[in-house]
Amino acid sequence: MPKHIIAVLNQKGGVGKTTTAINLAAYLAREGRSVLICDADPQANTTSGLGFDKNSLDATLYDVLFSRSQLDKTIHATNIKNLYLLPANGSLAGAEVELVAQQGRELKLKKNLELLEYDYVFIDCPPSLGLLSVNALCAATDVLVPVQAEYYAMEGLSQLLSTISQVRQALNPSLNLLGVVITLYDNRTSLSEQVKSELERHFGDKLFSTMIPRNIRLAEAPSFGKSIHEHDKWSKGARAYKALAQELENKLDG
Numbered sequence: 001m002p003k004h005i006i007a008v009l010n011q012k013g014g015v016g017k018t019t020t021a022i023n024l025a026a027y028l029a030r031e032g033r034s035v036l037i038c039d040a041d042p043q044a045n046t047t048s049g050l051g052f053d054k055n056s057l058d059a060t061l062y063d064v065l066f067s068r069s070q071l072d073k074t075i076h077a078t079n080i081k082n083l084y085l086l087p088a089n090g091s092l093a094g095a096e097v098e099l100v101a102q103q104g105r106e107l108k109l110k111k112n113l114e115l116l117e118y119d120y121v122f123i124d125c126p127p128s129l130g131l132l133s134v135n136a137l138c139a140a141t142d143v144l145v146p147v148q149a150e151y152y153a154m155e156g157l158s159q160l161l162s163t164i165s166q167v168r169q170a171l172n173p174s175l176n177l178l179g180v181v182i183t184l185y186d187n188r189t190s191l192s193e194q195v196k197s198e199l200e201r202h203f204g205d206k207l208f209s210t211m212i213p214r215n216i217r218l219a220e221a222p223s224f225g226k227s228i229h230e231h232d233k234w235s236k237g238a239r240a241y242k243a244l245a246q247e248l249e250n251k252l253d254g
Ligand SMILES: Nc1ncnc2c1ncn2[C@@H]1O[C@H](COP(=O)(O)OP(=O)(O)O)[C@@H](O)[C@H]1O
Pocket: 012, 013, 014, 015, 016, 017, 018, 019, 020, 045, 127, 183, 184, 185, 212, 213, 214, 215, 216, 218, 219, 220, 222, 237
């Protein structure tokens, strides 16, 4: 069993799930933890963001879920030491539909991930609360929710929390809401401030005190197949993800 399996989930697209999964995973790997990042989004942004060509993969998470490829043969070492990738590509889009007819359809990912030994597994979820995300929640020990500092930030969060509690009741009683992290924060706007106060009111100490600023260097890094540390370790974005990784480790170990 991996020590921690963290589903990075928000059914909205563009809130920073993939950026958060890649950069947290990369920092923890740099600290010497063994880390797997599991790309559970058919858009496969994690896979390409780590420098893999999603169109030339022999096998992906899709094949693993349907027992068409062995897990250890589907996991790749990345160019970051200690960081491994279970990749995705567009074929995973079919899994949402094909899983419906399968027995134990919510537990396919769990059955596979529990065979592994890592300090951390991050699951980068798709922007939906469908079966792939439910699989992620069943496999996970913890959920991390990135929330974009924007006007509609709170919208959808109650549905997300209710999905988490349904999964807890029916399938994964020990699933822990690790926390909510504010992404794409812009301290020049009062809107960002408002979103922060509202999230504080709702989530209390479940809100990470580290906020991820809007930072162009973070947006550039995936096009070079790099984490933010490798792309520009002195950028605001790099410092923020480093602090977030430390805060996450303190929360989990403390
Ligand atoms: N803090 C940030 N500052 C600037 N751009 C960001 C930041 N976080 C994410 N982005 C960019 O915003 C877009 C959406 O982020 P992404 O992590 O892919 O979100 P999601 O996985 O939730 O869809 C991407 O182009 C990404 O590079």
